[in-house]
Amino acid sequence: MKAVFIDDFSTGRGLSLTETADPRPPAGTEVLVRVRAAGLNRADLLQAKGLYPPPAGVSPNIPGLEFAGEVAAIGDRVAEWRAGDRVFGITAGEAQAEYLLIDERHLAQIPERLSFTEAAAVPEAFITAFDAVATQAGLSEGETLLIHAVGSGVGLAALQIGRSLGARVVGTSRTGGKIAACREFGLDAGIVAAEPIFAAAVVEASEGRGADVVLDLVGGAYFPEDLRCLAPKGRIMLVGLTSGRKAEADLGLILQKRATIRGTVLRGRSFDEKCGVIRSFRDQIVPLLADGTLMPVIDRVFAAADVLAAYDHLASNESFGKVVLEF
């Protein structure tokens, strides 16, 4: 099969579409998926530099955390899927390839209205956003959700999820055009943050209360202001650290506001934990994709052979929504 293969980890650009060994036939509860499209993620950029190796048992050379495709073959104990079914999901790696072996419990059925390419833009962004904002932070109707890098793949998923839960959504971006484009997805207030200074604007946008939940996709430089604009009993979800992994925090604010600060990752979770997040995805997100309440946002689609250009585009920070590779 053809797969994106990293053969040099020194520059982050040592990857190409390469002929690699076919996967073995599926056994037990495994499903062999013919991948038609795979979404790109910041983690892939790090993996290509050798900075974010996958867990044991997953090839470090073939990246890819999400996919959409059709069932090509099934193991002898697969109960739910048949050849030809349209499926999508998350995996700890190896999704940027023509074929992927995955357990049947880590798959969901693609709603009819979505193409493979659209479906490939869904799993990582929507699962990460829903898990952080709804499952872990317990965002509820009438609360204010602040999303940093709101024009990112995860940010746009969280914006739509926040709106569907009845929250007021405030977003930051360093790019004015992305804030303007987010209005179409229901953004209530946008802050162009050329510098990480936004606390006063968030307090103003929430009628003085502050943010009940912060989905921080940026980390480091933004964290001190997160604390400043947090509402009483507010929850900060640390999900991404593109602006750095160190911050100086006023611990007094954490006490005073009775704040909760949680960090989260998807990839490192156990098999059973992943079954749980996929179940929530199937029950709570897929129906909203099927009826059009939620929609994937695709910035650009690349042929798998142009994988280097696709990675460069994601790294440029110019994308609004997801970058997808077609196989």
Ligand SMILES: NC(=O)c1ccc[n+]([C@@H]2O[C@H](COP(=O)([O-])OP(=O)(O)OC[C@H]3O[C@@H](n4cnc5c(N)ncnc54)[C@H](OP(=O)(O)O)[C@@H]3O)[C@@H](O)[C@H]2O)c1
């Ligand atoms: N914990 C998890 O399980 C998990 C899962 C998925 C993603 N993530 C993380 O979530 C974040 C978003 O992922 P994504 O795939 O949605 O990203 P994305 O679509 O590539 O968008 C990231 C955006 O962040 C902004 N940004 C980049 N560097 C920044 C900096 N230094 N300061 C402020 N803003 C910066 C840029 O937009 P503007 O500058 O134009 O605003 C960029 O376009 C990433 O950090 C990713 O690693 C974590």
